[in-house]
Amino acid sequence: MDRAHNFCAGPATLPLPVLQKVQNELTNYRGKGTSILEMSHRSREYTEIDRQATERLKKLLGAGDEWSVLFLQGGASSQFMMVPQNFLSSDRTADYIDTGTWSDNAIHEAKLFGNVHVPFSSKSENYTRIPSNSELELSDNASYLHFTSNNTIYGTQFPTEPHVSVPLVCDASSDFLSRPINLDRYGLIYAGAQKNLGPAGVTVVLIKDSFADRQVNIDIPTILDYKTHMKKIFNTPPVFAVYMVNYVLEWLEQNGGIEHFQSLNQKKSEKLYTEIDRDDFYNGTVQKESRSKMNVTFRLNDNHLEEKFLTEAKASGLLALKGHRSVGGIRASIYNACPMESVNALVDFMKDFRQSNG
Template sequence: MMKRVHNFSAGPATLPLSVLEKVQSELFDYKGKGASIIEMSHRSPEYTEINRQAVERLKEITGADDDWEILFLQGGASSQFMMAAHNFLNTERTANYIDTGTWSAKAIKEAKLYGKVHTSFSGKEGAYSHIPTSDDLSFADDAVYTHFTSNNTVAGTQFQTEPKSNAPLVCDASSDFLSRPLDLDKYGLIYAGAQKNVGPAGVTVVMIRKSFLEKQRPEAIPTILNYQTHVEKLFNTPPVFAVYMVNYVLKWIQEKGGLSYFEKFSKEKSDLIYSEIDQDEFYRGTVEKEARSKMNVTFRLPSENLEKRFIAEAASQNLMNLKGHRSVGGVRASIYNACEMESVKALVDFMSDFKIKNG
């Protein structure tokens, strides 16, 4: 029988089994064409239809209207740190940046290469354990946009709702994209590496509002880095196989019930683990309760040696990829959309047993 472990990887993350099975069945012969989709031209009718379906499905899932463009680019969220700033900032322009973790700090570093950055909030001194309230934030009056990272995979924090801003929001939504509804009226640009909730590594989903795109800086922008280039046409070879898989994951999200379903499902899964953490002092959450992520649950044990034993023994029971990010240590369970409740229950049962034996 096929062996499937309980996969808590922070990314590339677990994918829906039904999608993997569908892809497997089509790998050698896509829809009777005698070739794999990997082998077909990105200009072919087959891929053109895949791209069209993926765009339409993403719009239906998010509720995006005709003012939104959907792009499938390469380079991950890290390339978008640069690309967003390069398209909208110059030495005369300012953007607000909310610093809540490792990736937002990297985005700030890139933005400073192109224009002025107003840091609306920084949680660095507090080890990024806090998500700011409206009272914690300050904004530049003339900001072109306000950038934030909706979920922080390293620290294990998450914005529970969009920050209030005097400028359109630009969001790195990589690790909680499509796990809950979005108030799209507040956004100008949303980008997300697919490898958490949307598909395999290799493609970055970019949603950009046409009216926001009109605010591009007036100076020349290198062709490949200009959002307008990719809006106008399929400029270069896209990550065909990754987009093909994203299309099937989007279909799976629709069939499950859309964003309202996954919002509820994510809460149920995370509540189960946090409930075990909060029972006593054996497990200790690493962030403020109000800031806890529903995607990446982070916690510590009484000692680092015990954490190493926890991770090793968990792996022996097929509970995989629980080691915290190398920069912070500890334990991290990533429970994205495709992580089943069965896996979460298996983890909680293991946590309970481990505590009894080692507490």
């Protein structure tokens, strides 16, 4: 059957060439007579996959030897707990910017381990914007500043990293590898893979050696200690998910790297926002300067038409456009693997729907 236009927020669309490559290898990985799903994580084959994925990721980001790449489990939600458990204590403070549900969840977890200061929150504004750097009321001597670079639910995105003097810790789950980042400002970056990087099941963590040395807690369960995983593959990783991540990274390399996808994502989002802003039939849900290039959120001027919009869109092969259950509306997630053809199809549908129902 023909593939539909998939705008799912996560698990999200994956590159078709990667899916086809995995399909061809699924029952017999490179002539070994067995699937990668059936191989030991200590095997030569998986060890090579892990090495390739690590090297490819570091090359794409321009990360040097001072960075470690970890393939962990538990999603970003596990990192909400793991970061403060390693780097926060009752006599230390960390700054957490609150721009959405996931940053709010991270704040809740961090408070279990130490002092949390919130230098900015847009909660009272229904999370419709990102702060300017001048709005950040930072604490003195913070251990780190945590922020969520892109907010899948509300459709906001930091245009660039906050400019602060302390190391940045970032939940980059939904815009990881969609644009270059300045690694010099970061101590740790984590991302659930199921947006831009691969299937659900693996959480990628990049941690700088100098930041790992700032660890303040010593009574940490072994598996929750970053240094445990920096030394070796400690426990059975999500082998199949990492295997697919490696192929997605290869696909990114072969198609121009991060800079290419930054340009493509800009064009895709501009096309959608232009159609949203054409008149008042559609309405963007966030302030324009805070708009995400990954998750385009909008409402119809007549809310009663939204269910009809979603039903007819699905019948036209445009999938997963319903907004998050907590906010409603429409959401088009246009991650790296979402092709321009899908965006064009959505824009054409939006034009036709306006003409028929406006």
